[in-house]
Amino acid sequence: MKHLAAYLLLSLGGKAAPTAKDVKTVLESVGIEADDERLSTLISELKGKDLQELIAEGSTKLASVPSGGAGGAAPAAGGAAAAGGAAEEKEEEKKEEEKEESDEDMGFGLFD
Template sequence: MRYVAAYLLAVIGGNAQPKEAEIEKILGSVGVSVEAEKLGLVMKALSGKNVEEVIAAGKEKLASVPAGGAAPAAAAAPGAAPGGGAAAAPAAKEEEKKKEESGGESDEDMGFGLFD
Protein backbone atom coordinates (compact mmCIF):
# COMPACT_ATOMS: atom_id res chain seq x y z
CA MET A 1 0.00 0.00 0.00
CA ARG A 2 2.85 2.38 0.80
CA TYR A 3 4.21 2.03 -2.72
CA VAL A 4 0.85 2.73 -4.32
CA ALA A 5 0.36 5.75 -2.05
CA ALA A 6 3.80 7.13 -2.94
CA TYR A 7 3.12 6.48 -6.64
CA LEU A 8 -0.15 8.39 -6.42
CA LEU A 9 1.57 11.26 -4.61
CA ALA A 10 4.09 11.47 -7.44
CA VAL A 11 1.29 11.49 -10.02
CA ILE A 12 -0.59 14.19 -8.11
CA GLY A 13 2.65 16.15 -8.03
CA GLY A 14 2.64 16.27 -11.83
CA ASN A 15 4.67 13.20 -12.85
CA ALA A 16 2.40 10.93 -14.91
CA GLN A 17 4.96 8.06 -15.01
CA PRO A 18 7.19 8.21 -11.89
CA LYS A 19 10.36 6.12 -11.71
CA GLU A 20 11.40 3.83 -8.87
CA ALA A 21 13.97 6.35 -7.64
CA GLU A 22 11.24 8.97 -7.24
CA ILE A 23 9.06 6.58 -5.23
CA GLU A 24 12.05 5.71 -3.03
CA LYS A 25 12.70 9.43 -2.49
CA ILE A 26 9.09 10.05 -1.44
CA LEU A 27 9.09 7.13 0.99
CA GLY A 28 12.54 8.03 2.30
CA SER A 29 11.38 11.55 3.07
CA VAL A 30 9.05 10.15 5.73
CA GLY A 31 11.51 7.56 7.03
CA VAL A 32 10.02 4.49 5.36
CA SER A 33 12.32 1.76 4.10
CA VAL A 34 11.76 0.36 0.61
CA GLU A 35 11.66 -3.31 -0.34
CA ALA A 36 12.91 -3.38 -3.92
CA GLU A 37 10.97 -6.52 -4.83
CA LYS A 38 7.61 -5.11 -3.74
CA LEU A 39 8.30 -1.75 -5.32
CA GLY A 40 9.21 -3.54 -8.54
CA LEU A 41 5.88 -5.37 -8.55
CA VAL A 42 3.95 -2.13 -8.14
CA MET A 43 5.98 -0.37 -10.82
CA LYS A 44 5.49 -3.30 -13.21
CA ALA A 45 1.74 -3.34 -12.59
CA LEU A 46 1.37 0.40 -13.18
CA SER A 47 3.90 0.75 -16.00
CA GLY A 48 2.42 2.51 -19.02
CA LYS A 49 -1.02 2.84 -17.48
CA ASN A 50 -3.06 5.93 -16.78
CA VAL A 51 -3.72 6.13 -13.02
CA GLU A 52 -7.21 7.54 -13.50
CA GLU A 53 -8.13 4.57 -15.70
CA VAL A 54 -6.70 2.10 -13.17
CA ILE A 55 -8.76 3.72 -10.39
CA ALA A 56 -11.92 3.67 -12.54
CA ALA A 57 -11.40 -0.02 -13.33
CA GLY A 58 -10.93 -0.73 -9.63
CA LYS A 59 -14.18 1.07 -8.80
CA GLU A 60 -16.03 -1.11 -11.30
CA LYS A 61 -14.60 -4.26 -9.73
CA LEU A 62 -15.49 -3.02 -6.27
CA ALA A 63 -19.08 -2.42 -7.34
CA SER A 64 -19.51 -6.15 -7.92
CA VAL A 65 -18.35 -7.07 -4.39
CA PRO A 66 -21.29 -8.06 -2.20
CA ALA A 67 -21.66 -5.65 0.70
CA GLY A 68 -24.39 -7.45 2.64
CA GLY A 69 -23.70 -9.80 5.49
CA ALA A 70 -25.41 -12.56 7.37
CA ALA A 71 -27.87 -11.70 10.12
CA PRO A 72 -26.30 -11.63 13.58
CA ALA A 73 -26.50 -14.89 15.53
CA ALA A 74 -28.11 -13.06 18.46
CA ALA A 75 -31.19 -12.36 16.34
CA ALA A 76 -31.89 -16.09 16.03
CA ALA A 77 -31.35 -16.85 19.72
CA PRO A 78 -34.73 -15.71 21.14
CA GLY A 79 -36.75 -17.92 18.82
CA ALA A 80 -34.49 -20.90 19.46
CA ALA A 81 -34.99 -20.88 23.25
CA PRO A 82 -37.42 -23.66 24.26
CA GLY A 83 -40.34 -22.69 26.47
CA GLY A 84 -40.46 -19.04 25.48
CA GLY A 85 -38.04 -16.14 25.42
CA ALA A 86 -37.50 -15.78 29.18
CA ALA A 87 -34.08 -17.44 29.03
CA ALA A 88 -33.03 -15.36 26.03
CA ALA A 89 -33.59 -11.97 27.67
CA PRO A 90 -30.71 -12.23 30.20
CA ALA A 91 -28.42 -13.57 27.48
CA ALA A 92 -29.24 -10.61 25.26
CA LYS A 93 -28.50 -8.19 28.10
CA GLU A 94 -25.13 -9.87 28.69
CA GLU A 95 -24.23 -9.59 25.02
CA GLU A 96 -25.27 -5.95 25.01
CA LYS A 97 -23.13 -5.28 28.07
CA LYS A 98 -20.12 -6.98 26.44
CA LYS A 99 -20.57 -4.88 23.32
CA GLU A 100 -20.61 -1.68 25.38
CA GLU A 101 -17.42 -2.70 27.19
CA SER A 102 -15.55 -3.55 24.00
CA GLY A 103 -16.89 -0.46 22.22
CA GLY A 104 -15.04 1.81 24.64
CA GLU A 105 -11.66 0.84 23.23
CA SER A 106 -9.87 3.39 21.11
CA ASP A 107 -9.80 2.93 17.35
CA GLU A 108 -7.01 5.45 16.92
CA ASP A 109 -4.25 2.85 16.57
CA MET A 110 -5.52 -0.25 14.83
CA GLY A 111 -2.08 -1.82 14.55
CA PHE A 112 -1.06 -0.30 11.25
CA GLY A 113 -0.05 3.00 9.77
CA LEU A 114 -0.21 4.59 6.36
CA PHE A 115 3.34 3.59 5.47
CA ASP A 116 3.61 0.21 7.27
Protein backbone atom coordinates in the same frame (compact mmCIF):
# COMPACT_ATOMS: atom_id res chain seq x y z
CA MET B 1 0.27 -0.57 -0.24
CA LYS B 2 2.80 2.00 0.92
CA HIS B 3 4.57 1.79 -2.43
CA LEU B 4 1.31 2.28 -4.31
CA ALA B 5 0.31 5.16 -2.03
CA ALA B 6 3.63 6.91 -2.68
CA TYR B 7 3.22 6.31 -6.42
CA LEU B 8 -0.27 7.79 -6.36
CA LEU B 9 0.90 10.80 -4.34
CA LEU B 10 3.58 11.48 -6.92
CA SER B 11 1.00 11.16 -9.72
CA LEU B 12 -1.34 13.57 -7.97
CA GLY B 13 1.58 15.94 -7.52
CA GLY B 14 1.99 16.18 -11.30
CA LYS B 15 4.57 13.48 -12.00
CA ALA B 16 3.19 11.67 -15.07
CA ALA B 17 5.29 8.51 -14.68
CA PRO B 18 6.99 8.26 -11.29
CA THR B 19 10.17 6.19 -11.21
CA ALA B 20 11.34 3.76 -8.56
CA LYS B 21 13.78 6.40 -7.36
CA ASP B 22 10.94 8.91 -6.95
CA VAL B 23 8.89 6.46 -4.91
CA LYS B 24 11.91 5.58 -2.75
CA THR B 25 12.50 9.27 -2.08
CA VAL B 26 8.92 9.76 -0.90
CA LEU B 27 9.00 6.69 1.33
CA GLU B 28 12.38 7.58 2.84
CA SER B 29 11.15 11.10 3.59
CA VAL B 30 8.73 9.60 6.11
CA GLY B 31 11.13 7.00 7.48
CA ILE B 32 9.97 3.95 5.50
CA GLU B 33 12.43 1.64 3.80
CA ALA B 34 11.31 0.67 0.30
CA ASP B 35 11.25 -2.97 -0.77
CA ASP B 36 13.11 -3.03 -4.10
CA GLU B 37 11.39 -6.18 -5.38
CA ARG B 38 7.87 -4.94 -4.70
CA LEU B 39 8.73 -1.51 -6.03
CA SER B 40 10.09 -2.86 -9.31
CA THR B 41 6.97 -5.03 -9.70
CA LEU B 42 4.72 -2.02 -9.11
CA ILE B 43 6.59 0.17 -11.58
CA SER B 44 6.55 -2.54 -14.27
CA GLU B 45 2.81 -3.23 -13.75
CA LEU B 46 1.86 0.45 -14.00
CA LYS B 47 4.23 1.37 -16.82
CA GLY B 48 2.34 2.95 -19.72
CA LYS B 49 -1.08 2.70 -18.05
CA ASP B 50 -3.45 5.55 -17.23
CA LEU B 51 -4.09 5.65 -13.49
CA GLN B 52 -7.56 7.18 -13.88
CA GLU B 53 -8.64 4.25 -16.06
CA LEU B 54 -7.19 1.73 -13.62
CA ILE B 55 -9.01 3.35 -10.71
CA ALA B 56 -12.31 3.41 -12.64
CA GLU B 57 -11.87 -0.25 -13.60
CA GLY B 58 -11.10 -1.20 -10.01
CA SER B 59 -14.14 0.68 -8.76
CA THR B 60 -16.46 -1.29 -11.05
CA LYS B 61 -14.91 -4.55 -9.83
CA LEU B 62 -15.35 -3.51 -6.19
CA ALA B 63 -18.99 -2.62 -6.82
CA SER B 64 -19.71 -6.32 -7.44
CA VAL B 65 -18.20 -7.38 -4.11
CA PRO B 66 -20.85 -7.86 -1.41
CA SER B 67 -20.19 -5.54 1.50
CA GLY B 68 -23.38 -5.83 3.52
CA GLY B 69 -24.50 -8.62 5.78
CA ALA B 70 -25.05 -9.07 9.46
CA GLY B 71 -22.47 -6.49 10.44
CA GLY B 72 -25.16 -4.02 11.47
CA ALA B 73 -26.51 -6.24 14.22
CA ALA B 74 -23.58 -5.85 16.56
CA PRO B 75 -23.72 -2.05 16.88
CA ALA B 76 -27.47 -2.17 17.38
CA ALA B 77 -27.06 -4.66 20.21
CA GLY B 78 -24.30 -2.53 21.69
CA GLY B 79 -26.56 0.50 21.54
CA ALA B 80 -29.33 -1.35 23.34
CA ALA B 81 -26.92 -2.47 26.02
CA ALA B 82 -25.67 1.07 26.44
CA ALA B 83 -29.21 2.34 26.80
CA GLY B 84 -29.94 -0.32 29.41
CA GLY B 85 -26.80 0.61 31.27
CA ALA B 86 -27.86 4.25 31.34
CA ALA B 87 -31.21 3.31 32.89
CA GLU B 88 -29.45 1.28 35.58
CA GLU B 89 -27.16 4.21 36.35
CA LYS B 90 -30.13 6.54 36.81
CA GLU B 91 -31.73 4.10 39.24
CA GLU B 92 -28.50 3.81 41.22
CA GLU B 93 -28.18 7.60 41.37
CA LYS B 94 -31.71 7.90 42.74
CA LYS B 95 -31.01 5.30 45.39
CA GLU B 96 -27.81 7.08 46.40
CA GLU B 97 -29.60 10.43 46.62
CA GLU B 98 -32.30 8.95 48.85
CA LYS B 99 -29.67 7.36 51.03
CA GLU B 100 -27.75 10.63 51.37
CA GLU B 101 -30.86 12.55 52.31
CA SER B 102 -31.77 10.11 55.04
CA ASP B 103 -28.21 10.15 56.42
CA GLU B 104 -28.09 13.93 56.68
CA ASP B 105 -30.27 14.20 59.76
CA MET B 106 -28.87 11.08 61.46
CA GLY B 107 -32.13 10.43 63.18
CA PHE B 108 -32.54 13.85 64.79
CA GLY B 109 -32.94 17.39 63.56
CA LEU B 110 -30.80 20.33 64.59
CA PHE B 111 -33.79 22.37 65.77
CA ASP B 112 -36.07 19.61 67.13
